Amino acid sequence: MSARVVLLCEDQQLATFMRRFLKRRGWQAHDIREKIAPPGQGSGEQWVRERFPQELAAVRARGNNTVLTVGTDADTRSVAARIATLNQECQRQGVSPRTASEPVIMVVPKRNIETWFAYLRGESPNEDDAYPRYPNESDCRNDVRTLDEMCRSGKLRDPAPPSLQAACSEYQKMPARNG
Amino acid sequence: MLKRIYIDNFRCLVNFELRFDAINLLLGPNGSGKTSVFDVLRRLQEFIIGDARVHDVFPTADLTRWQLGKQQRFELEIAVGDDSYAYSLVIDHDADRRRMRVFEEKLDLNDRPLFACKEGMAQLYRDNHSEGPQYPFDWTLSAVGSLHERPDNQKLTRFKRELAKLIVVRPIPALMERGSHGEQERLTHRMENFVSWYRHLAQEHMGAMVTLLGELKSALPGFDSLSLKEAGEDARALKALFAPPGGGKPIAFDFSELSDGQKMLVALYSLIFGMGDEGITLFIDEPDNFLALREIQPWLSNLADAIGESVEQVVLISHHPEIINYLGGAHGRWLERDAQGPVRVGNVPGSVQGLSLAETVARGWEK
Numbered sequence: 163m164s165a166r167v168v169l170l171c172e173d174q175q176l177a178t179f180m181r182r183f184l185k186r187r188g189w190q191a192h193d194i195r196e197k198i199a200p201p202g203q204g205s206g207e208q209w210v211r212e213r214f215p216q217e218l219a220a221v222r223a224r225g226n227n228t229v230l231t232v233g234t235d236a237d238t239r240s241v242a243a244r245i246a247t248l249n250q251e252c253q254r255q256g257v258s259p260r261t262a263s264e265p266v267i268m269v270v271p272k273r274n275i276e277t278w279f280a281y282l283r284g285e286s287p288n289e290d291d292a293y294p295r296y297p298n299e300s301d302c303r304n305d306v307r308t309l310d311e312m313c314r315s316g317k318l319r320d321p322a323p324p325s326l327q328a329a330c331s332e333y334q335k336m337p338a339r340n341g
Numbered sequence: 342m343l344k345r346i347y348i349d350n351f352r353c354l355v356n357f358e359l360r361f362d363a364i365n366l367l368l369g370p371n372g373s374g375k376t377s378v379f380d381v382l383r384r385l386q387e388f389i390i391g392d393a394r395v396h397d398v399f400p401t402a403d404l405t406r407w408q409l410g411k412q413q414r415f416e417l418e419i420a421v422g423d424d425s426y427a428y429s430l431v432i433d434h435d436a437d438r439r440r441m442r443v444f445e446e447k448l449d450l451n452d453r454p455l456f457a458c459k460e461g462m463a464q465l466y467r468d469n470h471s472e473g474p475q476y477p478f479d480w481t482l483s484a485v486g487s488l489h490e491r492p493d494n495q496k497l498t499r500f501k502r503e504l505a506k507l508i509v510v511r512p513i514p515a516l517m518e519r520g521s522h523g524e525q526e527r528l529t530h531r532m533e534n535f536v537s538w539y540r541h542l543a544q545e546h547m548g549a550m551v552t553l554l555g556e557l558k559s560a561l562p563g564f565d566s567l568s569l570k571e572a573g574e575d576a577r578a579l580k581a582l583f584a585p586p587g588g589g590k591p592i593a594f595d596f597s598e599l600s601d602g603q604k605m606l607v608a609l610y611s612l613i614f615g616m617g618d619e620g621i622t623l624f625i626d627e628p629d630n631f632l633a634l635r636e637i638q639p640w641l642s643n644l645a646d647a648i649g650e651s652v653e654q655v656v657l658i659s660h661h662p663e664i665i666n667y668l669g670g671a672h673g674r675w676l677e678r679d680a681q682g683p684v685r686v687g688n689v690p691g692s693v694q695g696l697s698l699a700e701t702v703a704r705g706w707e708k
Contacts (some may be wrong), residue, residue: 163559174671181642189641191646192559202691231621249390255480299671300648 165195166226166339171200172206173231176275178299179306180233188311188339207244210234212250215257218266225336229265236272238290241325244270267332272325275302281323282308289323306316342654343382343507343622344425347416352377355683358655358676360554365656366668367677368702374684375658376511378676379624382511383431383530384414390488390501396441396481407681412444418544419503424452426500428485444479448500455497458484460478467493468665502575508612508654511626514604519597520578521569535608536579536596540569542615546698548650549617556614556643558637560606565591581607601631609640615644622654629661637663662699669698675707 167189177198184194197217199209214232217311223228231241236244247270249259253301262268272289273279279296282305296302312318318327343361353374359575367375388692399413411687419426431445448456453470457461463484465473471494478484490498505527511533521660524544525537532538541552558564565582570593572578581599594671596604609628622642627635641664644655657664675691690707692698701707 163562178645182646185646191556191642196638196642196644197669200666204694282594291599295386298648300363300645303646317556332476 165193165228167194167229168217168221168229169194169196169198169231169233170210170213171196172210172235174203174234175295175302176235176269176271178303179275179278180231180269182303182306183309186250186306186337187313190339193339207234207237211248212249214283215255217253218252219257220261221266222264227265229267229336231267231336232271233269234291235274236270237274241270241271241272241328244272244303245335263335265335267335269329269332270325273328274325275324278303278309278326279305280320281326286321287323289325343417343656344380344420345380345416345418348381349397350408350410351381351403351413351415353404353678353681354378354381355405355408357684357686359686361654361656362672362697363654364645364668364672365654366673367656367658368660368665368669368673368689369631369675373676375390375676376626377684378512379509379626379656380508381415382624384558385417385428386504386509388430389428389483392486394481395432395443397442399582401430401436401439401441402688404434409530421499421503424451426503427452428500430616443483446484448485448497450496450500451510453570455494455500456485456488462659468496478486492688509589509624510612512605512608512628512630514601514608514631517596517608518605518699519595520572520576522576531555532608535604535611536577538578539567539579539611539615542611543569546615546617546619549615549655553608553610553614556610557607560608560610560639561603568593575578600631601637605631605639606636610638610643611641613644614651616651618651621651622656623652624656624657625661628657629664630658634663639659639666662697662703664705665699666697669702673698 167184169177169180171180177196181194181196199206210232210314217230221228234244254261273292276288276293276295277289279302345360348357354377359378369375382413387393388398413432415430417428427449429447432441433444434441444460446458454466456465458478461477461480462475463478464475467473471521488494488497488608508528510528510532511530516531516533517535518533521537521540523537524541526541528534528538554566565584568580568582569577570580579596580593580595582593585592612623669689674686675689676684676686692701693706
């Protein structure tokens with residue numbers, strides 16, 4: 163079985179959240195190939211940005227319903243600005259930026275994934291403040307379950323963080339596992 | 342969950358302390374003491390809950406060669422919910438007379454005594470920590486291990502049950518026996534008795550088998566199921582069923598006919614999923630051996646996702662780049678020693694800019 167989803171992620175917590183969500187949606191561990199920025203080597207955002215063009219090129223070359231899913235925090239920038247930096251890096255490396263129809267999904271939590279965790283726990287976070295981290299990455303399992311249930315009901319709880327709404331729109335491009 | 346181990350005067354481990362999180366990867370050069378840490382845990386288990394005598398599990402040959410002291414000390418801290426157990430064992434070695442004995446064995450809960458045995462005199466404490474009976478005890482056995490469950494020692498026996506949840510293995514597929522003459526609740530060190538252990542799982546954790554077989558279908562192309570077939574009185578042989586090319590009735594292969602990699606996958610997925618929601622702690626030495634490159638990360642991510650569910654804690658030893666890159670940065674502990682000196686432990690050094698952690702280690706540039 164070959165990997166059909168490449169998960170390019172800036173840290174373990176975001177990767178764990180995304181992987182667990184995909185598994186809730188029917189994907190299996192063997193479907194997913196994770197590429198996670200190594201801790202202690204500077205900015206995870208930069209690591210993702212610099213590798214995005216080569217992963218995009220690889221996914222295009224592979225075709226065959228392969229999906230590139232990118233996880234990177236917006237931090238203090240806007241979601242659109244963060245996605246723009248990825249496309250600019252493509253141009254810098256001579257790779258065509260992603261097009262709207264390509265199976266490339268940008269998951270860009272603002273301020274970071276802990277903001278979404280706070281929302282999924284039932285709080286009403288803003289996207290500017292920093293929220294506490296979990297001691298263990300796997301502690302996000304209940305948040306993943308909550309998000310999955312919201313997806314199944316077709317609606318996020320209001321008011322949802324705009325960055326989560328944007329990610330849900332991106333996720334519409336995810337093909338069915340057996341598609 | 343094992344929070345801490347302390348070892349003094351055992352091989353290269355001198356005044357050695359290691360603290361654990363939910364996920365841990367022990368890294369370091371060959372001979373840096375990683376496997377010795379696992380050995381101590383396994384031996385403490387054999388001593389406390391396996392009824393082994395002290396000379397069978399802690400021979401004098403394992404004293405640190407350059408140390409003059411003849412006393413060995415081992416300590417464990419195990420957290421159970423909000424409670425914290427502290428176990429300590431001190432062994433006296435008399436090299437001239439080739440005799441060793443338990444000098445002291447203690448068990449505390451949240452800094453209050455549950456049991457103490459010193460120089461052959463045992464002091465039992467009740468669950469409310471009031472003093473219970475005092476009695477002489479065999480110097481070669483674990484006094485904690487000898488105590489059976491009673492209404493007033495539930496806290497002590499809970500410690501033993503938690504200790505039994507530690508599974509310390511170094512799987513070697515070639516040594517796994519093809520059949521079983523009975524269920525076995527505990528795995529042997531190299532998983533030689535895997536089939537007997539699997540037989541126990543199939544009996545005691547039937548619900549978990551559905552999940553396990555589902556995961557094995559992802560890992561083993563064409564895999565259908567596992568089946569225990571009668572092979573004589575009380576004996577069972579483990580069969581792996583695979584779909585034939587073009588479909589049709591699955592073909593049964595004896596477990597011994599599987600490749601080492603296939604056996605390893607069956608064993609490794611059984612460790613994650615076979616015990617249901619027991620909340621075990623897995624200590625696995627080099628799980629990557631024999632696995633195809635394609636199989637390592639899916640197994641690791643399944644393991645990581647099982648934390649807090651079927652698995653409470655995991656400690657791995659590995660030199661494989663896939664594992665180092667996946668877990669090393671966030672969960673690694675670096676063990677090293679100078680020449681034949683004692684082992685030191687620290688956080689994993691950062692990777693060199695532009696290199697993966699595994700590549701940094703491969704170049705010896707972590708220093």
